[in-house]
Amino acid sequence: MNDEWQRRWREGRIGFHRDAEHPALVRHWPALGVTPGTKVLVPLCGKSLDMRWLARHDHPVLGIELAEEAIEQFLAEGVGEVSRYHHDSFAVSRQGSIELWCGDFFHFHIEEAAEIGAFYDRAALIALPEATRQRYAFHLAQLIPPGSRGLLIGLTRAPGDEGGPPYSVGAEEIRALFEPNFELVHLEDGAPEPGSGFRESVWALTRRGPRGD
Template sequence: MAHDWLDRWREGRIGFHRDRPHPALVRHWPRLGIRPGTKVLVPLCGKSLDMRWLGQHDHPVLGIELAPEAIEQFVGEGTSEISRYRQDGFDICRQANVELWCGDFFHFHIQQAAEIGAFYDRAALIALPAPTRQRYAFHLAQLLPPGAAGLLISLTRTLDDGGPPYTVSSDEVRELFEPNFHVTHLEDGEPEAGSGFQESVWAMVRRGPID
């Protein structure tokens, strides 16, 4: 899985990348009630322009990405000064209020997530095969404090010929996340002509000890 992802970036096979912020992010994020200044975790972030949108709306962003090519392309397409440093086994680039940690999401631990209070997942869950998705949902929950809110976009397709991206049904989203999150289905997008892809958008709030 990791090798395939790295190969995609090295070879430029990044059809999943959008050249503008995701409309569901623009539409729904303001409704989540997340306070300005709250740091947002973006797992498997690629070079998503959604991070710039979040940064422009007063959120520090912490993106985690395995492929160094993605990080270099992101900062190369920006205009702000870049700072670089290493911490806890991750090579980190900071540009404006976006910091990108290069490494394995599953090696990112709660001690490093102390300031995080929200999350955004447009392409992390659907990039992972089924056995890894349960591990992902649990690890994400461990990184977030009670009350932390976020937005998740899942994907199904009529012709499931493998992935990534992988089909993740609504039932699976609930099965994975409801043990640790309050899960609210917000909308289903229109199926894309030809591919049969259909996105679903979810709001999630991390449960507390007595929820």
């Protein structure tokens, strides 16, 4: 999985990348009520312009990405000086209020996540095969403090299309993965994308307390 992901970036096979911020982020993030200044975790962030949108709206961003190519492209397309340092197994780059941690999301632990108070997942869950998605949902829950909120964008493929990534992750699976640790609100389903049959779903998540409340 990790080797294939890095190969995609080296070869430029990144059709999942959007050249503008995601409309669902713009529509729904303000209603989450995340306090300005709250640091937002963006797992498997690629070079998403959504991170710049969050930063412009007063949120420090911590993105985690395995592919060095994605991080370097993001920094090259941005404005401002870049500072770099290492933290355990991660190479960390900072540009403005955006930190990019290059490494394996599953090696990022609660000690590094101390300042995080929100999250945004547009293409992390759907990039993972079924066997890894439960591990992802559990690990995300360990990093997000109770009461914190986030936005999740899922995707389903046309019936009979079982390819990926991106993988098809329907509403039933999203609820099964996240309801043990999060309160979920289904916000919308997008229209099928012409030519692909992909259809996005948008969810607001709130981290439950230690007893599930």
